[in-house]
Amino acid sequence: MSITLTVDTTRYAALVRDLAKRTGRTVQKELKVAARGLCWELAKAMQPFGMDDKAKGQGESAIRRDLFGSGQKGLTSSTVRRFGIFKTLPDSIIANATEEESTTVQIFAKKNGEVYGTDKEHFMRNPSVGDLDAIHHSAFRDGRMSSVSAFDRTIGRWKFITRTVIPESKGVQILNMLVARVGFAKAGWATCARIIGDAANSTRDFPRWVKRHRDAPGEVEDRTDDPNQPTLTIVNNINYTRRVLSQQNMSIALKDAEYKLRARIQNAIDHPPKSS
Structure with missing residues (x-):
């Protein structure tokens, strides 16, 4: 209902x-x-808030910020002003990610031995736009979008991404759909x-x-x-x-x-x- x-x-x-x-x-x-x-x-x-083009632009910017955060670029960037609910990575990196037998996914390994990954629960190799829309919808509470509040976790040589990891192409699709909905x-x-x-x-x-x-x-x-x-x-x-x-x-x-x-x-x- x-x-x-x-x-x-x-x-x-x-x-x-x-x-x-x-x-x-x-x-x-x-x-x-x-x-x-x-x-x-x-x-x-x-x-x-409002009815002019500025309000429309603010709505579109808010969607980008809610989805992907602000102030961060690339896989290893540490310059963050606000986390979004998704972390997008090139489709090729996502395609080559290795799902371990445990609950982890190895996304990328650096030459110095550092491994970037996440848990399987936060890894979506080929999500539908509907799946991503549902995640976005569930994160919206009391007129505000919730945000991942913690930085990526480091455990030994592993650095765990705390957001939901998706391919860049899927990020573009969900962004375009939600912007059109403003x-x-x-x-x-x-x-x-x-x-x-x-x-x-x-x-x-x-x-x-x-x-x-x-x-x-x-x-x-x-x-x-x-x-x-x-x-x-x-x-x-x-x-x-x-x-x-x-x-x-x-x-x-x-x-x-x-x-x-x-x-x-x-x-x-x-x-x-x-x-x-």
């Missing part, structure tokens, strides 16, 4: 009625405008805005890198025709939504949407529609 995030517009009912009276438009129309604005605010509040969680709210409609382009404020995910699941329960309590319930059905939108940021998004609704009311007061 997927985890969904549901938000309804009940909290805005009084404000919407006030706005409708001042603009001369229907409560139903004003509520849909407010709900589309809320969709945008919720998407903005999700990781990567904005997918935000797109669940774009789907809601598109369903709400009531505008020539109901997702015009969403950037292309979010709108490209037209298959992102979202749904809307429209009860705007209820004369006593008109509401819209918007649902983001992407199963990791709660991990990239904290309760605190969701509260901020709700308040920002309310602030903009009040600003529209004030604008209607300052500039009332001309009577016909």
Whole structure:
């Protein structure tokens, strides 16, 4: 069963009625405008934070950092700022790695007798992209990507790599797949805005890198025709939504949407529609 995030517009009912009276438009129309604005605010509040190209770039950079870490190059480099969950090595080195009878894998031996290896549990000679995606998915907790915290271990002449070792070609594949997915969680709210409609382009404020995910699941329960309590319930059905939108940021998004609704009311007061 997927985890969904549901938000309804009940909290805005009084404000919407006030706005409708001042603009001369229907409560139903004003509520849909407010709900589309809320969709945008919720998407903005999700990781990567923001809706501009900078946010997209930050999301892509975060994926590279999560997968492969930062500040390290090659097999024997010791310059590390942050470890990732994978260690990529040339395909030829992976292909020639020797799995010992015990639980170890000998990956590379230097002329001075030092041996670089890992345990079989962390060695993937030919993983599928799905396998790597599952590892990446399981390492994401509480809105953050966990990281291997220890340096490679040295035991005698052996230096053990503590990350999951994969071929470089597979690293490229998983990176390309995840980078292409940036904005997918935000797109669940774009789907809601598109369903709400009531505008020539109901997702015009969403950037292309979010709108490209037209298959992102979202749904809307429209009860705007209820004369006593008109509401819209918007649902983001992407199963990791709660991990990239904290309760605190969701509260901020709700308040920002309310602030903009009040600003529209004030604008209607300052500039009332001309009577016909």
